[in-house]
Amino acid sequence: MTSAPTWTIAQVAEEFDVTHRTVRHYEDLGLITPERRGTQRVYHRRDRTRLGLILRGKRLGFPLEEIRTIIDLFDAPRGRRTQLEYVLAQIDERRADLDQRLRDVQDAIAELGEFERRCREDLDKLA
Amino acid sequence: MTSAPTWTIAQVAEEFDVTHRTVRHYEDLGLITPERRGTQRVYHRRDRTRLGLILRGKRLGFPLEEIRTIIDLFDAPRGRRTQLEYVLAQIDERRADLDQRLRDVQDAIAELGEFERRCREDLDKLA
DNA sequence: ATAGTGCTTTACGTTTACGTCAACGTCAAG
DNA sequence: CTTGACGTTGACGTAAACGTAAAGCACTAT
Structure with missing residues (x-):
């Protein structure tokens, strides 16, 4: 064993x-x-x-x-109904927080992509 | 005006x-x-x-x-080619960082969802 | 004139997240 | 049996990101 x-x-x-x-x-x-x-x-x-x-x-x-x-x-203990409902409420709070983070990251990545596009345009004009 | x-x-x-x-x-x-x-x-x-x-x-x-x-x-100034190439390199570094953050958030959200599913199962069993 | 409101700088205090010794215990190898 | 290698507990130090007075300027309203 x-x-x-x-x-x-x-x-x-x-x-x-x-x-x-x-x-x-x-x-x-x-x-x-x-x-x-x-x-x-x-x-x-x-x-x-x-x-x-x-x-x-x-x-x-x-x-x-x-x-x-x-x-x-x-x-956390999840034996009683009240405990489970508390945990589920906490989960919702956490998810709201994470959703905000997700939007932040996606926005940042999008802006970075847009910025890169403009830089490449500038680079092409120099060619 | x-x-x-x-x-x-x-x-x-x-x-x-x-x-x-x-x-x-x-x-x-x-x-x-x-x-x-x-x-x-x-x-x-x-x-x-x-x-x-x-x-x-x-x-x-x-x-x-x-x-x-x-x-x-x-x-940042982007007039000269070398400057633009430097900026583009920096962009790549930033993107790598943000991609990691994106994965982290997505993983966290997924785990939270899975956890919620289990909690709801437990809740159903108590019904 | 003076009181109030809003902005200013200077400077020390606080919280978070560890870093960095110092001093000591423990156990196997020479 | 003592020397490392690895672990332990304090305890003080530090960098980041502000908080929190303290004291003073500028303008307006009474």
Whole structure:
């Protein structure tokens, strides 16, 4: 039988191209909660998944505190109807935010394309 | 004849929902350069356009210094061939960055949708 | 004349997101 | 058994992006 794979802090830091300090900082803020084997941290698949979500959230410009509420949402208890409805409401809020980001990116890409077109026109005129 | 419209710092701050301090901070960093009429700042359409670009860049998580290089690109001299080719190269770099952001947002939205589907399933089972 | 409104600069304070030592524990290899 | 290699916890430092007084100018309204 193959037991669940684990990683050291050096390995996850290497894999996600961040420093040990960064990984521990995320733990301080409660974004990841690695197992402890004695004094050492042991990272599981779940921690790596979360790290991926954290870094993507960062690329999208979300503050770490907000990222925490978002990824905690995925692990939130959903047993009772009220809990599920709360989670669904949160999802709607998040989606509104992401939709705005999507429009922003698309607009920026479109403007960049338009700008490139004008530059190429100028370049052609110089030919 | 209608002369070009101008705005005070209070008006642009109000319009873009930021503080005076923020607007002046962007000026300190060289992101906008309003006219001076005596000691007072006078904002033109160009300044408002740039403010819009700045805030969108911020929503996308770009640091202000990087935003400056981006919007300066739009006003960069493009007379000589070498200049145009430099600008076009910069555009490609920016686009690569934005494409990454686009993928990030799309992935995040997709995951959120999938998560919502599972929540609704759970909700149905409770019915 | 003075009070009020709006703008100005100067300058120190704050929050976020880590960087950077310092000092110490632990375990396998020589 | 001591020397690395790797890990740990503080604790202070720093850069970015403003917040927040403090103090003063300019014009208008009473």
